[in-house]
Amino acid sequence: MEAIKGYLAALVDPQFGKNGVKVAAIVGSILLAINHGPALMQNQMTRDRWLSALVTYLIPYGVNVHGQYISQRQTKRQPQVTITED
DSSP, X not given: OHHXXXXXXXXXXXXHHHHHHHHHHHHHHHHHHHHHHHXXXXXXXXXXXXXXXXXXXXXXXXXXXXXXXXXXXXXXXXXXXXXXXX
């Protein structure tokens, strides 16, 4: 449960958001063009399509933030190893 709360907090954390927004803009735009391109070009976007388009941007954002969050958690859990030369 702690991990879920941490992830939800990470979704609005500026530390993760900057990169998340960049990825969402690029990946979301590509997916929008693939999934809704013809409807956009023909001015046939319905309310449901616009809702789907919004989710098209939210999913890459959430996945990116999740990756950053998990990576940060794993880094904090790893023991520090000191290499010394004899």
